[in-house]
Amino acid sequence: MKNLSKITEIEDLRRVAQRKIPRMFYDYVDSGSWTETTYRNNETDFDRIKLRQRVLVNMEGRSLATEMLGTPVKMPVAIAPTGFTGMMWADGEILAAQAAEKFGVPFSLSTMSICSIEDVAEHTSQPFWFQLYMMRDMDFIANLIRRAKEANCSALILTADLQVLGQRHKDIKNGLSAPPKPTLANILNLMTKPEWCMNMLGTKRRTFGNIVGHAKNVEDISSLSAWTAEQFDPALSWDDVARIKDMWGGKLIIKGIMEPEDAVLAARSGADALVVSNHGGRQLDGAPSSISSLADIVQAVRAEDSQIEIWLDSGIRSGQDVLKAMALGANGTMIGRAFLYGLGAYGEDGVRRALELIYNECDISMAFCGHTDINEVRDDILVKGTYEHLKTALPYVAPMRW
């Protein structure tokens, strides 16, 4: 295990990952759609919420332990599903799942992962969650759901906000693909990433493991890009949710909810959890930040008397962000880039470090706010006036990132 004690914040992991992984994969992670305004606001809106420090309160015996979907977790943070993860580091999904399992938080595997469902199941002992992108090819979807069941996945995440694809300029300019095409620019860039190249040479897993060899007529990388471009199903609607729920027969999470009306529909659909998420600012640029959308959604769903769990992702870069989300009524959170930076920097050790950092920041901040149990944290730990009107407040311009 690497000694990463000098890595003291997620930003450190981001910087190391930027240095170590090929540019097209780094850019794929650290970008949002179009102007990236929503992507930036996801982070900066967290910064605008202020915490109330309390003193001389007994802060012994603290715990961040809670449950997500009835499963005990060490803290209310799950690893979000992310595509191409095995391109950040060889066998990335397996390593991240192992890190999550050892730490005591849930792991989600994307439809667009490099390591397949079976691969991850074989290398882990705890059940993980599987994220489903609805595709037009229903035989493929039925097969994918069957494979997830056979692999003992304990919940299905239906991603609801990707019927059409947001555009990220850098991915087009870089010609993103898995594996990278042997163009001059790519070869020159790969020559500066020796550790990444050596690790990749040591694995067979270099393209989309859930798709290639499973979808009709997709046997290699060239047929794959044509297939994915036409497969995301723009016709997906609430009627399909019941059908998917029946096919799956287990716990269902709907991810990508941004408005109270949709949250209420998700609650009525019988789903077990919903994720307030704008896909990390990668879909509708111009949408509000995810944290600014949370409180209205919590209010609308709880007014229905629904027990559905409400989680939040998009913009979480520290344990303080987790604490703020919990204070505003979330029952849990998910992290995307925070773990991907760890993975790209140091593989499994980096994911572990990312989780440790978030844990420690959340724990210490909770103590400063005078609490010892994450389940008892409410919005009275937040300074009034700093969180109620984030959606309509003047935009905050973040400092430049180098």
Ligand SMILES: Cc1cc2nc3c(=O)[nH]c(=O)nc-3n(C[C@H](O)[C@H](O)[C@H](O)COP(=O)(O)O)c2cc1C
């Ligand atoms: C590189 C990357 C790939 C992603 N791929 C997927 C995916 O395959 N399926 C999915 O449902 N969400 C995907 N997402 C969205 C994440 O699940 C999550 O909503 C988002 O990362 C949260 O924002 P954060 O990165 O600011 O934590 C992806 C996000 C990133 C950054």
